[in-house]
Amino acid sequence: xxRFGRQFLFYWAPLxxxxxxxFALSSLSKDTIIAILGGPAPGESFDLSPLHLVxxxxxxxxxxxxFRTIERLSxxxxxxxxxxxxxxxxxxxxxxxxxxxxxSPSMIDLGxxxxxxxxxxVLIDLLLRRLRRHSQRLSEAVE
Numbered sequence: 001x002x003r004f005g006r007q008f009l010f011y012w013a014p015l016x017x018x019x020x021x022x023f024a025l026s027s028l029s030k031d032t033i034i035a036i037l038g039g040p041a042p043g044e045s046f047d048l049s050p051l052h053l054v055x056x057x058x059x060x061x062x063x064x065x066x067f068r069t070i071e072r073l074s075x076x077x078x079x080x081x082x083x084x085x086x087x088x089x090x091x092x093x094x095x096x097x098x099x100x101x102x103x104s105p106s107m108i109d110l111g112x113x114x115x116x117x118x119x120x121x122v123l124i125d126l127l128l129r130r131l132r133r134h135s136q137r138l139s140e141a142v143e
Contacts (some may be wrong), residue, residue, distance in 0.1 A: 011069050015062040019089065023057050026093050052109055056116030060086045074077035075085035079121060086117030 025033060030048065039046040051058035063082045067073065073081070094105040 007069060012064045013064045016061075018055075018059055022059065022089070022093060023096070025051075025055070026096050026103065027100060029100075031102075034099050039068075053116035054111035054118065056086060056090060056113040057120030057123065059089060060096055060117040060120030064121060064124045075125075079125070080119050083117060086121075087114055090114055090117070 027038075031081050033048065034046045035038065037046075037051075049072070060082055063085050064078065067078055067081055070078075070081075090110055093113065098105045098106040102123070
């Protein structure tokens with residue numbers, strides 16, 4: 001497989017798949033999502049706020065993973081690009097929900113999406129830094 005194909009599958013495909021998952025979830029009613037998650041019966045109280053945080057934290061982490069392949073992009077620029085991308089996708093997601101029966105856009109959900117994006121960005125950056133340090137220690141130990 002050529003370099004581009006491997007790079008696409010390893011870095012970009014997970015991001016595109018996760019974007020499709022978010023899109024699919026946004027197409028469902030709240031009661032359907034609650035049923036999928038195994039929550040209480042329809043009409044009973046169930047908070048979907050953590051789902052917004054998780055789905056957009058994963059989106060930001062995968063965007064970071066994919067956008068790292070863009071050459072000559074500094075870490076601050078990478079972080080800004082990831083946050084801008086996450087915000088745009090969150091805006092798209094809320095706008096899409098405006099046309100879905102049983103769904104409606106929400107500024108609170110948008111805020112949760114953005115908070116999830118920040119959480120995902122911070123976590124993936126910390127994880128990759130830790131992996132780099134560990135890798136450096138291993139290569140120093142081998143030499």
